Amino acid sequence: MLNFFKEELLNAEQTVAFGGRLSAACKQPVCIYLHGDLGAGKTTLTRGFIQGLGHIGHVKSPTYTLVEPYELADWQVYHFDLYRLGDPEELEFMGIRDYFTATSHCLVEWPERGEGILPSPDIDLTLRYVDQQRIVELQANTEVGQQVLNKL
Template sequence: MPILEARDLHTVRTVLWTDEADCAATAQALAGNASLRTACIELHGTLGAGKTSFVRHLLRALDVVGAIKSPTYAVMEPYALPGLSIWHFVFYRFDDPQEFEDAGFREVFASTGLKLVEWPERAAGLLPPCDLRIEIAMVDAPLIDTDSDDTRRQVTFQAETPLGLTLLP
């Protein structure tokens, strides 16, 4: 009988964020993980799911001070902390593979440091395999009602490498 999918359950964790404080708590815990120093983390989820918010909480927990922008137009926002380089990518508007080479992104992904990647699917084929894949899904997302106070997110963490396994919550 052919095996259609072999998935080790120990590589996946799913948590529920009731509100943004839960997101902050997850970020805080992850920030204390030494494996983060060389990790590549993909953030998946629809527009407004909370990818940038998680990155902001993580960077704050790592003691980044000052503005944390969403690099929508710049594609990449670098942060240099003592002993830790961080690069935050948003590939939402990315459509030029040549830019990936010209901007030196290939070198960045080969460097030691933390890479956080929103919309990696828009740079598919250019990115190296990530260590951890985070999928943020709004629970009962409001369709029209923007005043809805439903802030719950179901968040799935999937390790893609041995290093990723050490990053699971």
């Protein structure tokens, strides 16, 4: 079973395509923490993930709303962006635990801002720039995470 996966992404199109491959590998509910600097491609990858599950339309960053829900045929996908979160306790007030269900995929940008409140991730995904391309690294933290990495 794989615990670590790494790939080079040459441009935004490959980042979107990788997100689609990642969603295709998720056959059961998954929680993915997205790490990386501002502009590293976290929302771009999330767009590919959500579109890979059948969403047609715009995928936007939930920077101001904290969460964007996507109701799809087989899944609910919740895209969190905690960059502007003032206090992790705010997550309790919004009912954060209700989002992590047996029919949902949760992708969380800036998860360190919700530390102590968020559930542990199945996968820690890090995007970083190297010259003009991105490197994506995935660390599986659970058996579910390992299964996803094996399918990639």
